[in-house]
Amino acid sequence: MKIGILTSGGDCPGLNAVIRGIVLKGSEAYGFDFVGFKHGWRGVVEGSFIPLAEEHVRFLANQGGTILGSSRTNPYEGPFGGPENIKRMMLKHGIDAIIAIGGEGTLTAARRLSEEGINIVGVPKTIDNDIQETDYSFGFTTAVEIATDALDRIRTTAESHDRCIIVEVMGRYAGWIALHAGMAAGANAILIPEHPVSLGQIAEWALEVRDRGSAPVFVVSEGFTLEEMDEAHSHKGLDPFNRPLLGGIADILAPQIEALTGIETRAVSLGHVQRGGVPSAYDRVLATRLGIAAVDAAHDEQWGSTVVLKGTDIETVSLSSATQEPKSVPEYRYYEAAALFG
Known part of the structure; x- marks a missing residue:
């Protein structure tokens, strides 16, 4: 299987650790090949990507930013956007699936494309921590x-x-x-x-x-x-x-x-x-675990899913359930803090 990886939306500490986890586990355990789309969905709609092998990712865990670049491109817009154009691009280059690493906008686009028949697994990424179904997101x-x-x-x-x-x-x-x-x-x-x-x-x-x-x-x-x-x-x-x-x-x-x-x-x-800057040790570990779980989900052909953190365990849920609405701070958490105001 040949998988394209993208990082989309705002950059976030830990993105490179996810890429590392995906490529190392996928190459060693499953013999998958990988490419990295440049600048998120923009690279997908333009067919712009680079090869990703073990030697490209081996020492990425502590590196901030993303080696693939990012953007806030909407994959449904522009002359090369939309599911049919993306399917043609993937077929032309022999890409079987996409692992999309991103926040609410990225995962919502991934869900829509998955519903149109594109093989996609998501990884939640946001410093805002506002993705449903995951207790915490890396970054x-x-x-x-x-x-x-x-x-x-x-x-x-x-x-x-x-x-x-x-x-x-x-x-x-x-x-x-x-x-x-x-x-x-x-x-x-x-x-x-x-x-x-x-x-x-x-x-x-x-x-x-x-x-x-x-x-x-x-x-x-x-x-x-x-x-x-x-x-x-x-x-x-x-x-x-x-x-x-x-x-x-x-x-x-x-x-x-x-x-x-x-x-x-x-x-x-x-x-x-x-x-900016390097990810914390916690985020490096969480990002790596999510990357490993994402490539496992791709191996199992769990398309239309995203990997999440539940307690201390990594689980797989549907992109639909993860993108219904942003995850807000519950009232009891606010009042815990409010007791200390003034």
């Missing part, structure tokens, strides 16, 4: 560690200047990064999309912190909305899947907090630094 732990380190550093400068600092992290409409990094760093409030609060409540938390002689440090997820907002802040247009490009909510909140409290307030957006 999330690394992103949380980066955000936690940033919050620790920001607290020292906040205390030095008696400032309030609000730190914006990624996550789209899921608040997992904000929740975990905020709890780990002792943030004075954690603002997530799943739980809108009023500007007055945020100001009250800031004043509580100031009144006991400290400096407020808040963490906000990019998809957070105030109670008085109709939708998440977005001023950057849409991505290729017609989803709003979020970001900038910290800049909206900071001057309003300062106006209400009189506390000098600054906004910091961590942005793409959360995606």
